[in-house]
Amino acid sequence: MSDRDERYYNAQLNMQQCSRRGLFRALWSGVSKPVKASTQIAAIRSVPRPPTAVEEALLNRLCDGCGKCEEVCPQHVISMLEEKPTLTLDGGSCTECGECQRVCPTLSLANTSANGVPSTGAVAALSGMCVRQMGAPCQSCEEACPHQAIDTVNRSVSIKTELCSGCAQCRVACPSHAIQMVMR
Template identity: 35%
Template sequence: MSEIVDPQRRGFLTRFSKPVSAIRQAPEVTPREQPRPPCAVDEALFTRLCDGCGLCQSACPNGVIEIQDGLAKINLDYNECSLCKQCVVACNADALHDSINIAIDLQPTFSQACNNYLQIECNQCQQLCPQAAILVEEDELPSLDKAKCTGCGQCCSHCYIGVITMQFVP
């Protein structure tokens, strides 16, 4: 006995299978709750893997990793991250993994008290940015190329008048 296939039914099923397969292909990304050290895995996985042991904190030569609420967090208030990956090497829990993008979820913002904006020549942040992510034009606030910025904080720690702050961008 041969079975008759209804072409309209086949089209109906195909129409609904395409969005489902697209969802399967797009990785789900959980927004960060805190700025994490370089090479941190997705936030949902990070909060499960990081056991707050402090090995990354001890390995950090710049002292910018702290343990808060049992999880590693990066704090660039007093120093910059050199992106040396010593924290990644020290992490036994695989919450920091070398295959993950090194960028930190922080970006500099520039106050209107910037010397260059006040017509006092200064381009210290531009010169010291290892990624060439900052552009300083005469008498203007510095501009940031967000695609190049790794969030390391070198611009902030070298601004001698303290007009650069690092903002968390989840």
């Protein structure tokens, strides 16, 4: 029966006619087969992307490397790496203004996240000695975070990674450079 299925699809690809019986046989054979479990693993981002970028595999297919997002970024944190938009968060932060999404002709920057928090693929992490841990009354990172992902309680700082978009606004605001951006 698999021969007939192949013949049907070959006929369709070659624009040959197929009988109604052949059509239903091919459709029914696809329905009657057990569904195989999907073994595809979503590609994990290796570099930070603009916050509204689609998943990595789709981005690689959609993005044509035009560079319009790089040109329009008011913070100048988008750069093209291997013809794909990459966030350079070493010296700046993303304000999630949406300009890159607006100018993207291929819709590769048109993702909307399920939980409402955009993601660059990076997340904030404490990497050094926070002045708060030394007793100074600092809340710069908490105030700079647009998603309330940082809590400053007593002398500690806690980062809720599920709320962190990876924009690096907290890293820029930190006076002691105690926050770095790491990939999820």
